[in-house]
Amino acid sequence: MSVTRRRTVITLLTDYGVVDEFVGVLHGVIAGICPDAAVIDLSHGVPPQDIRAGAAVLVHSLPYMPVGVHVAVVDPTVGSDRRAVALRLADGRILVGPDNGLLWPAAVAGGGVEQAVEISASPWRLEPVSATFHGRDIFAPVAARLASGDSLDMAGEAFNPDQLVQLEAPRASTEHGVVLAPVIGVDGFGNVQLGAVHEDIESIGLGLGDRIELTLESGETRVGTYALTFSDVSGGELLLFEDSTMQLALAVNRGRAADHLGVRAGDRLRISVCREL
Amino acid sequence: MSVTRRRTVITLLTDYGVVDEFVGVLHGVIAGICPDAAVIDLSHGVPPQDIRAGAAVLVHSLPYMPVGVHVAVVDPTVGSDRRAVALRLADGRILVGPDNGLLWPAAVAGGGVEQAVEISASPWRLEPVSATFHGRDIFAPVAARLASGDSLDMAGEAFNPDQLVQLEAPRASTEHGVVLAPVIGVDGFGNVQLGAVHEDIESIGLGLGDRIELTLESGETRVGTYALTFSDVSGGELLLFEDSTMQLALAVNRGRAADHLGVRAGDRLRISVCREL
Amino acid sequence: MSVTRRRTVITLLTDYGVVDEFVGVLHGVIAGICPDAAVIDLSHGVPPQDIRAGAAVLVHSLPYMPVGVHVAVVDPTVGSDRRAVALRLADGRILVGPDNGLLWPAAVAGGGVEQAVEISASPWRLEPVSATFHGRDIFAPVAARLASGDSLDMAGEAFNPDQLVQLEAPRASTEHGVVLAPVIGVDGFGNVQLGAVHEDIESIGLGLGDRIELTLESGETRVGTYALTFSDVSGGELLLFEDSTMQLALAVNRGRAADHLGVRAGDRLRISVCREL
Numbered sequence: 001m002s003v004t005r006r007r008t009v010i011t012l013l014t015d016y017g018v019v020d021e022f023v024g025v026l027h028g029v030i031a032g033i034c035p036d037a038a039v040i041d042l043s044h045g046v047p048p049q050d051i052r053a054g055a056a057v058l059v060h061s062l063p064y065m066p067v068g069v070h071v072a073v074v075d076p077t078v079g080s081d082r083r084a085v086a087l088r089l090a091d092g093r094i095l096v097g098p099d100n101g102l103l104w105p106a107a108v109a110g111g112g113v114e115q116a117v118e119i120s121a122s123p124w125r126l127e128p129v130s131a132t133f134h135g136r137d138i139f140a141p142v143a144a145r146l147a148s149g150d151s152l153d154m155a156g157e158a159f160n161p162d163q164l165v166q167l168e169a170p171r172a173s174t175e176h177g178v179v180l181a182p183v184i185g186v187d188g189f190g191n192v193q194l195g196a197v198h199e200d201i202e203s204i205g206l207g208l209g210d211r212i213e214l215t216l217e218s219g220e221t222r223v224g225t226y227a228l229t230f231s232d233v234s235g236g237e238l239l240l241f242e243d244s245t246m247q248l249a250l251a252v253n254r255g256r257a258a259d260h261l262g263v264r265a266g267d268r269l270r271i272s273v274c275r276e277l
Numbered sequence: 278m279s280v281t282r283r284r285t286v287i288t289l290l291t292d293y294g295v296v297d298e299f300v301g302v303l304h305g306v307i308a309g310i311c312p313d314a315a316v317i318d319l320s321h322g323v324p325p326q327d328i329r330a331g332a333a334v335l336v337h338s339l340p341y342m343p344v345g346v347h348v349a350v351v352d353p354t355v356g357s358d359r360r361a362v363a364l365r366l367a368d369g370r371i372l373v374g375p376d377n378g379l380l381w382p383a384a385v386a387g388g389g390v391e392q393a394v395e396i397s398a399s400p401w402r403l404e405p406v407s408a409t410f411h412g413r414d415i416f417a418p419v420a421a422r423l424a425s426g427d428s429l430d431m432a433g434e435a436f437n438p439d440q441l442v443q444l445e446a447p448r449a450s451t452e453h454g455v456v457l458a459p460v461i462g463v464d465g466f467g468n469v470q471l472g473a474v475h476e477d478i479e480s481i482g483l484g485l486g487d488r489i490e491l492t493l494e495s496g497e498t499r500v501g502t503y504a505l506t507f508s509d510v511s512g513g514e515l516l517l518f519e520d521s522t523m524q525l526a527l528a529v530n531r532g533r534a535a536d537h538l539g540v541r542a543g544d545r546l547r548i549s550v551c552r553e554l
Numbered sequence: 555m556s557v558t559r560r561r562t563v564i565t566l567l568t569d570y571g572v573v574d575e576f577v578g579v580l581h582g583v584i585a586g587i588c589p590d591a592a593v594i595d596l597s598h599g600v601p602p603q604d605i606r607a608g609a610a611v612l613v614h615s616l617p618y619m620p621v622g623v624h625v626a627v628v629d630p631t632v633g634s635d636r637r638a639v640a641l642r643l644a645d646g647r648i649l650v651g652p653d654n655g656l657l658w659p660a661a662v663a664g665g666g667v668e669q670a671v672e673i674s675a676s677p678w679r680l681e682p683v684s685a686t687f688h689g690r691d692i693f694a695p696v697a698a699r700l701a702s703g704d705s706l707d708m709a710g711e712a713f714n715p716d717q718l719v720q721l722e723a724p725r726a727s728t729e730h731g732v733v734l735a736p737v738i739g740v741d742g743f744g745n746v747q748l749g750a751v752h753e754d755i756e757s758i759g760l761g762l763g764d765r766i767e768l769t770l771e772s773g774e775t776r777v778g779t780y781a782l783t784f785s786d787v788s789g790g791e792l793l794l795f796e797d798s799t800m801q802l803a804l805a806v807n808r809g810r811a812a813d814h815l816g817v818r819a820g821d822r823l824r825i826s827v828c829r830e831l
Contacts, residue, residue, distance in 0.1 A: 009308055011301070017742035018295050018572050019599030021611045024565070027594045028619035031563055035592060035620070038312060040304045045296030048743055049808060061298045064413065065305035066312070076808060079783025131783035133798030136618065188294035189325055229356025229408035244410030254326060254353060286585055288578070295572050315589065317581045322573030338575045341690065342582035343589070465571035466602055506633025506685035521687030531603060531630060 007038040008147040009068030013058055014135060015046040016073070022133070026071075026140045029126070033144035040065065049076040051102050053185050053265065055167055056193075059105040060245040062093065069143045070106070071135075072097040079131035084122075084138050085164070086146065086155050088115040094152065096143045098134070101167030113161035115152055122156040172196035177204045181248070183267040190256025192263055196248045196271075201226065201240070204273065211274035212240055214250070217267050223274055230254070240271065284315040285424040286345030290335055291412060292323040293350070299410070303348075303417045306403070310421035317342065326353040328379050330462050330542065332444055333470075336382040337522040339370065346420045347383070348412075349374040356408040361399075361415050362441070363423065363432050365392040371429065373420045375411070378444030390438035392429055399433040449473035454481045458525070460544040467533025469540055473525045473548075478503065478517070481550065488551035489517050491527070494544050500551055507531070517548065561592040562701040563622030567612055568689060569600040570627070576687070580625075580694045583680070587698035594619065603630040605656050607739050607819065609721055610747075613659040614799040616647065623697045624660070625689075626651040633685035638676075638692050639718070640700065640709050642669040648706065650697045652688070655721030667715035669706055676710040726750035731758045735802070737821040744810025746817055750802045750825075755780065755794070758827065765828035766794055768804070771821050777828055784808070794825065 010030060016022040023044050030039055042061055046054040054074035062070060075082075075098040083099035090111025095103045096119070107113050119125070119138060124145045129137040142155055170182040172195055181196040206212060206226055214222045224238030230253045233239045238257065243249040250257045250269075263269065287307060293299040300321050307316055319338055323331040331351035339347060352359075352375040360376035367388025372380045373396070384390050396402070396415060401422045406414040419432055447459040449472055458473040483489060483503055491499045501515030507530045510516045515534065520526040527534045527546075540546065564584060570576040577598050584593055596615055600608040608628035616624060629636075629652040637653035644665025649657045650673070661667050673679070673692060678699045683691040696709055724736040726749055735750040760766060760780055768776045778792030784807045787793045792811065797803040804811045804823075817823065 006312060009305075009312075011305070013298075013301075017599075019597070019742045021567075021597035021599075021615045022742075024567075024594060024596035025615055025618045028563075028565070028596070028615070031592060031594060032618075032620045035561060035563075038308060040301060040308060042301035042305070043296070043298035045294075045298075057298045061302055061305070064302045064309075066309045077785045080785040130798040131795065136798060188296045188299075231354045231357040241408065244407040244413060283589060286582075286589075288582070290575075290578075315585060317578060317585060319578035319582070320573070320575035322571075322575075334575045338579055338582070341579045341586070343586045465573045465576075508631045508634040518685065521684040521690060 007036050008034070009040060009066045010037045010143050010147050011040045011042045011065050011068065011070045012044070013042040013046065013054060013061075013070070013072040014044045014074065015048045015050065015054060016044045016135070018044055022135065025136050029136055029140040030144040033141055034148040037144060037147040046074050047185070047265070049074060050265070051076070051100055051167065052169070055102050055105045056169065056184055058102070059109050062106055062109070067092045069094045069096060069147045071139050071143045072102050073135045073139055074102050075100065075134065078134050083118050084120040084134060086117045086119050086142055086152060087113045087161070087164075088152055090114055094146055096139050096146070099165050101165045104164065104167040105169060107164070113164065116159050116161040116164065117152055117156045118159050119156040124150075124155060170195045172200045174200060174203055177272055179204055179271040181269050181271060183263050183265050183269060184247070185265050186258040190252070190258045191243070192250040192257050192261065193243065194248045194250065194269070197246065198242055198248065201248065201271065206273060213272050213274040214238070214261075215270035215272070216261060216263065217269070222261065224250070284313050285311070286317060286343045287314045287420050287424050288317045288319045288342050288345065288347045289321070290319040290323065290331060290338075290348065291321045291350040292325045292327065292331060293321045293412070295321055299412065302413050306413055306417040307421040307424075310418055311425040314421060314424040323351050324462070324542070326351060327542070328353070328377055328444065329446070332379050332382045333446065333461055335379070336386050339383055339387070344369045346371045346373060346424045348416050348420045349379050350412045350416055351375075351379050352377065352411065355411050360395050361397045361411060363394045363396050363419055363429060364390045364438070364441075365429055367391055371423055373416050373423070376442050378442045381441065381444040382446060384441070390441065393436050393438040393441065394429055394433045395436050396433040401427075401432060447472045449477045451477055451480055454549055456481055456548040458546050458548060460540055460542050460546060461524070462542050463535040467529070467535045468520070469527040469534050469538065470520065471525045471527065471546070474523065475519050475525065478525065478548065483550060490549050490551040491515070491517075491538075492547035492549070493538060493540065494546070499538065501527070561590050562588070563594060563620045564591045564697050564701050565594045565596045565619050565622065565624045566598070567596040567600065567608060567615075567624070567626040568598045568628065569602045569604065569608060570598045570689070572598055576689065579690050583690055583694040584698040587695055588702040591698060591701040600628050601739070601819070603628060604819070605630070605654055605721065606723070609656050609659045610723065610738055612656070613663050616660055616663070621646045623648045623650060623701045625693050625697045626656050627689045627693055628652075628656050629654065629688065632688050637672050638674040638688060640671045640673050640696055640706060641667045641715070641718075642706055644668055648700055650693050650700070653719050655719045658718065658721040659723060661718070667718065670713050670715040670718065671706055671710045672713050673710040678704075678709060724749045726754045728754055728757055731826055733758055733825040735823050735825060737817055737819050737823060738801070739819050740812040744806070744812045745797070746804040746811050746815065747797065748802045748804065748823070751800065752796055752802065755802065755825065760827060767826050767828040768792070768815075769824035769826070770815060770817065771823070776815065778804070
């Protein structure tokens, strides 16, 4: 009887973009070390060097990935003395990447870090290690060795997980019946992702179908509807909705909300009950 | 003796773009259900919410794909009461996507629909089903179950294929020696795809090597050549040619025709014999 | 006992972009012929029709790819009488693509061409061969047949490798203490890749940590540091560094050097010792 070992999944999340060959080189390095790995490109479109945005994508996407080795690289201080790390989580996942907060929210969501290893000087890295492309020289080869079954113990030097850089995601606050919500990002459809959840909106008395008033940073206001999906409002109209990551977002049916509103990551918006007659 | 089952192919065509993690999440969901599927990204660059453009890519590309499960998602009315469907074609392919016309030309080209199943409430969907990301919650898991060998009968509720939303591709017409051709799209090289074929041009007396006159929507005219390939004309010159999907297209040798001409999807162009001396 | 044959790697490098379905069609054609191949997308973001840029990516990336069949398509004269070729290198790799110089630097780096075969009329091509999409009709099917173990002898007509089109990469020159360096390209982070190496800079007396003066084509000058990595200079400051391909490049820490400097591929920059007080 022949027993087939299930292929280990490696996921890749970076800010490398899809124009250059950086992502292809990661795949080549992995294929050379662990040809049986199933490699999934989670995304390479994180805004360059935006650690917060990358951390948000990672934490929201991992629940849909098979348990495996999960590489994330958004690394503005590559080549400095920031740690390169591999972390085993309570839920069995292994995270690999720079220790700059990028991995933190996903580590918390995965039940916390059970084992932390510094891999900056890993015996598995590719020599010579470049100063600027640790994805190729450290993170990919370490991930591939782990995927091929080598022990995390051997990947580098153990350290206390309490020393990991932590990252707190920006979150909405509520006062005097107004939700003050940070803009986390804008997706490819122009939808505006907010650092807020249904409970925030509910706490100021809003429910599905209600009209909302949105105040932009400029002080201008817009009116929309708290709806379930795009087609619940007319074409060109604004809606607030719970997106597929269970966070609130703004959209315009058949339009691009970010362009209509002129907002971008880092803005803070105010949401309140609409007072219109 | 060990018998290896051939990996089932799943192809993915969407308007999700390659910046966000949406495509990566589809891959993760599929890998979790059917790790042995061979997943091919046909394209994720369909212009957002452009059902006609997506339908054209699907029908022109499927002949080059192995027979398998073919997911297509361009879905501006996601979350409304439009059907989510899985269709078995006469040629053995299974199409999975929204019933908004997107799948129709490919279904016709595949010999018609032999079995139609509504999967909106499929037992295989991921709960809770989001209102806006049915690719993740319905189409990907249903495709993965079908690829792993589960029966289409079990995917949802059978319905009469005659009820499917139909989509007619815009096609050229000919009158008084002029071909009136719709612009279907513009590719990454700036080439302009027309809803016309060689026979249209032939019917007004044009053959390979002949000079053509092109009239833009503005009424301006341009002169070019009906040629086999780019290098048949000088750098910077306009050509009309039969592209790799057997449709006519406009190009500029070593240039971007769409920019030179200032045309875009939806324009209607007039092509006639060139009267120049 | 069951013996598993290692999957042959096929790498793909093109200027097709990731918006259209061209890349997906290559994957489909390959999957139909050699479903067991492991296909790696090296990059599809080569600037359209830029043979030099494609050649540079290929030669710098192949060392990180497993030995396999390596397809490269940047092909402005597709459909003309330029040769389509498959080349076996001394290092065991097989290159497949147009004979326009694109493959040349990689062939030299791979120890030279041991066997050259013209595949324009290969028995393995897809009929009818289009005039404009030889990736689909010639290069992908030939690569897939080679990956599935068919002999290069059978791919087409042997010819003398001395007849291959050669391509010389633009290289820096040095005179009177100034390095005159061509700009090869700009990556997705805005880093500016130069056709120069550490030895060029060393020859005018510069070492790590030294201040440099950069003279743009306009005659304007900028001051920076010859450093190991981005974080060795302050945010917003210019650095010259050895990039991950061992070529010199210009960057701005946490910025986009190409935008700051207003340079692009083809420019020639002058680098000298900084005379500032």
